[in-house]
Amino acid sequence: MSNEKHSNYSVNEDSQYEIDTLTNDRLLKDHSYDGIQELDNDLPPWWKWLFYLTIVFGIIYLVRLWVFEADDLVQNTEYKIEVDEANRLYQASTLSQNTELEMKVLTDANSIAAGKDIYDKSCAVCHTADGGGLVGPNFTDDYWIHGNTMEEMFQIVTNGVLEKGMTPFKDQLSPQKRLEVLSYIVTLHGTTPANPKAAEGDKLDWPY
Ligand code: HEC
Numbered sequence: 001m002s003n004e005k006h007s008n009y010s011v012n013e014d015s016q017y018e019i020d021t022l023t024n025d026r027l028l029k030d031h032s033y034d035g036i037q038e039l040d041n042d043l044p045p046w047w048k049w050l051f052y053l054t055i056v057f058g059i060i061y062l063v064r065l066w067v068f069e070a071d072d073l074v075q076n077t078e079y080k081i082e083v084d085e086a087n088r089l090y091q092a093s094t095l096s097q098n099t100e101l102e103m104k105v106l107t108d109a110n111s112i113a114a115g116k117d118i119y120d121k122s123c124a125v126c127h128t129a130d131g132g133g134l135v136g137p138n139f140t141d142d143y144w145i146h147g148n149t150m151e152e153m154f155q156i157v158t159n160g161v162l163e164k165g166m167t168p169f170k171d172q173l174s175p176q177k178r179l180e181v182l183s184y185i186v187t188l189h190g191t192t193p194a195n196p197k198a199a200e201g202d203k204l205d206w207p208y
Contacts, residue, residue, distance in 0.1 A: 101175045103150040105208055106183040115184030118177055122169070123185075131185065132193025135165055137200045139188045145201035153182050 017040060018027040026040035064070040071077045106112070120129060123136075131139035146156050157178045160168030169178060186208055 101179060103154060103179075105150060105186050106179060111180045112184055112187060114177070115180035115182070118173065118181040119184050122167075122172070123181065126165070128193065128195070130193040131188035131191065132195050133197030138193070138197040139185050140191050140193050140196065141199050142203050142206065143199035143201045144204050148204050149207055150179075150182060153185070154178060157182060 018029060018037070019025070020027050020037070020039060023039075027037045028040045031038050061073070065073045069077075071081065106115070119127075126134055126136040127139060128134045133139065137143075137145060144152075146152055146161070156166060157173070158168065158170045158175075160166045162168065173181065189206060189208075
């Protein structure tokens with residue numbers, strides 16, 4: 001009974017496969033439900049290669065984990081490294097926040113230049129590049145809303161005055177940088193800006 005004919009497939013006795021009569025492709029053996037069969041197609045090459053790669057990856061992974069005990073794979077070591085790093089960062093940040101920073105105006109050229117960079121980038125939008133004021137108050141006149149000592153100005157730059165639109169910079173600028181930008185602002189006092197904003201606050205003696 002060779003080549004027994006069914007509705008849409010034939011059984012080839014010589015081979016171990018059944019062959020689809022329409023496409024001549026292989027059919028899966030013993031897979032006939034209500035006369036419907038599946039083609040026994042080869043898997044696509046990209047799929048096979050992906051599979052081989054996972055095997056290679058798995059072998060490398062196991063060798064690294066069990067033979068070489070790689071630092072980034074052994075969980076205990078990984079944990080220890082991360083905790084050490086976190087402790088280091090924590091200490092660095094509390095150190096820089098807590099060391100008493102002397103509230104004095106910096107006068108060396110490097111600090112003033114660094115302060116000007118920060119000012120042009122972060123402050124000029126609101127206080128204008130020449131310090132004449134726009135959204136924020138004028139830095140060149142003798143009138144100050146929150147006081148004009150280094151301590152008072154430092155407090156404002158650190159914590160901002162959110163309800164009035166002054167940004168807090170404590171997360172963006174280190175204490176040293178805040179001191180630099182304020183030292184630059186001190187150099188703007190007494191200069192003549194192009195469009196000075198009307199005085200705001202109280203007339204105060206200039207402490208520097
Ligand atoms: C988004 C706008 C904005 C930016 C950006 C901004 N400021 Fe201000 N600043 C203001 C406003 C508005 C005030 C007034 C706050 C008030 O009325 O209490 C102010 C007030 C101040 C004061 C107090 C002035 C006074 O008369 O007492 C200082 C000092 C100051 N800013 C410094 C800075 C520095 C330094 C930067 C950049 C690192 C900066 N500001 C960036 C809007 C801004």
